[in-house]
Amino acid sequence: MDVAISLAEEGGFENVRQRDVAAHAGVALGTLYKSFRSKEDILSAALDRETENLERRMESRPARGENAIERLDSFFNIVTRGLVRKPKYARAVLRAMASGEPEVASHVAAYHGRMTGLIIAAMRGVGRLSYTDATSSPPTEAEQTVAALLQQIWFASLVGWSAGLHGQQEVVEQTLTAAKLLTHALSCDKLDRAMEKLEKKRA
Amino acid sequence: MDVAISLAEEGGFENVRQRDVAAHAGVALGTLYKSFRSKEDILSAALDRETENLERRMESRPARGENAIERLDSFFNIVTRGLVRKPKYARAVLRAMASGEPEVASHVAAYHGRMTGLIIAAMRGVGRLSYTDATSSPPTEAEQTVAALLQQIWFASLVGWSAGLHGQQEVVEQTLTAAKLLTHALSCDKLDRAMEKLEKKRA
DNA sequence: GTGGGGAGTGAAACGTGTTTCATTTTCCAC
DNA sequence: GTGGAAAATGAAACACGTTTCACTCCCCAC
Numbered sequence: 229m230d231v232a233i234s235l236a237e238e239g240g241f242e243n244v245r246q247r248d249v250a251a252h253a254g255v256a257l258g259t260l261y262k263s264f265r266s267k268e269d270i271l272s273a274a275l276d277r278e279t280e281n282l283e284r285r286m287e288s289r290p291a292r293g294e295n296a297i298e299r300l301d302s303f304f305n306i307v308t309r310g311l312v313r314k315p316k317y318a319r320a321v322l323r324a325m326a327s328g329e330p331e332v333a334s335h336v337a338a339y340h341g342r343m344t345g346l347i348i349a350a351m352r353g354v355g356r357l358s359y360t361d362a363t364s365s366p367p368t369e370a371e372q373t374v375a376a377l378l379q380q381i382w383f384a385s386l387v388g389w390s391a392g393l394h395g396q397q398e399v400v401e402q403t404l405t406a407a408k409l410l411t412h413a414l415s416c417d418k419l420d421r422a423m424e425k426l427e428k429k430r431a
Numbered sequence: 432m433d434v435a436i437s438l439a440e441e442g443g444f445e446n447v448r449q450r451d452v453a454a455h456a457g458v459a460l461g462t463l464y465k466s467f468r469s470k471e472d473i474l475s476a477a478l479d480r481e482t483e484n485l486e487r488r489m490e491s492r493p494a495r496g497e498n499a500i501e502r503l504d505s506f507f508n509i510v511t512r513g514l515v516r517k518p519k520y521a522r523a524v525l526r527a528m529a530s531g532e533p534e535v536a537s538h539v540a541a542y543h544g545r546m547t548g549l550i551i552a553a554m555r556g557v558g559r560l561s562y563t564d565a566t567s568s569p570p571t572e573a574e575q576t577v578a579a580l581l582q583q584i585w586f587a588s589l590v591g592w593s594a595g596l597h598g599q600q601e602v603v604e605q606t607l608t609a610a611k612l613l614t615h616a617l618s619c620d621k622l623d624r625a626m627e628k629l630e631k632k633r634a
Numbered sequence: 635g636t637g638g639g640g641a642g643t644g645a646a647a648c649g650t651g652t653t654t655c656a657t658t659t660t661c662c663a664c
Numbered sequence: 665g666t667g668g669a670a671a672a673t674g675a676a677a678c679a680c681g682t683t684t685c686a687c688t689c690c691c692c693a694c
Contacts, residue, residue: 328522380584
């Protein structure tokens with residue numbers, strides 16, 4: 229995965245040649261294919277693993293801010309900058325995650341779970357969600373909904389950035405616009421009714 | 432594009448073999464590469480063209496419903512079903528759109544523009560946005576923001592569906608959850624302040 | 635120590651995306 | 665009709681993802 233990441237940073241998705249990955253990693257091609265089922269598999273696994281590092285980082289230095297919006301601002305700035313700093317790698321990873329190959333499904337799911345947790349943690353202003361800690365409560369339905377939506381907007385906006393539709397700034401802006409609207413909606417009275425209906429439909 | 436679509440319907444992205452596309456289209460491989468710069472180019476162009484058809488369809492039979500939410504419900508059900516009905520084609524097209532290849536950028540942009548227009552039209556309950564018609568007004572900032580966000584959530588949710596994370600129903604559900612929250616936020620008083628801040632920052 | 639099995643190896647092979655290029659066909663202005 | 669340019673052709677070549685397979689190496693239970 230390290231080799232794949234550095235090759236992707238150099239020249240993007242096409243530059244991650246399986247023969248090169250194997251050679252630089254000091255293994256044979258067949259061995260590489262024993263560990264990873266495809267190129268997309270490597271890159272999506274790499275993203276998942278890097279998100280683990282992000283979890284640790286956010287735990288030691290949580291997003292700071294007076295309120296949820298400010299903390300989300302901080303969080304999405306951090307993660308977006310982290311990706312956009314290595315544009316070719318970011319594009320390669322987005323491509324792998326959106327490839328729809330069945331072997332990446334587990335990585336996509338794992339990544340999604342991690343990011344949702346991180347977003348909720350940022351909204352709450354804690355380092356991470358500790359389910360064992362008596363002082364913290366499990367994510368509410370509303371938190372999960374908002375976190376999932378924000379993540380989707382962030383992801384889609386990154387795909388737009390990757391396609392050249394807009395720049396890094398717009399990625400954060402769009403995500404924050406959504407964050408403001410969604411948290412605002414959550415603070416309104418009428419929301420309860422909407423959510424009730426929603427849950428009724430799901431049941 | 433027709434050939435590519437039907438090959439993708441049969442066997443997905445990998446089944447769209449350039450040699451086959453050229454052969455079935457009755458042209459030489461070189462000729463195909465004169466019209467399209469890559470496989471992703473064909474598929475993203477095909478999606479753009481199909482969205483043109485969708486525009487016509489929505490114009491003749493606009494999304495119906497009492498209010499914006501109901502019409503968005505109808506609209507996203509239609510478009511999601513339209514895609515999920517051909518799962519392999521849908522996955523192939525998503526993959527092409529998220530590939531980040533520069534040659535697809537224009538198709539991504541065009542598609543994005545069309546979909547935004549369609550979403551706004553659905554919110555308003557009209558067949559299409561006619562800028563020349565004296566009875567209709569240009570999209571407001573708020574409409575464009577909400578439409579873009581809904582589209583992003585829909586797209587990201589489709590990618591999740593493509594990866595096998597969830598089913599067709601969740602795609603529509605997630606989009607509609609967002610639609611409810613966002614339009615709810617727009618109907619609240621405090622919204623104005625948030626939007627003011629937003630525009631200030633953009634200026 | 636040894637036998638066996640699992641992991642790793644390396645090289646070849648295959649399919650397919652993409653490029654190249656010399657040749658042929660088409661088509662239009664004259 | 666004809667000359668010539670533009671487009672199309674077709675075949676070969678190249679690159680790279682992926683698979684296959686016979687062989688080697690390592691390790692460990694016996």
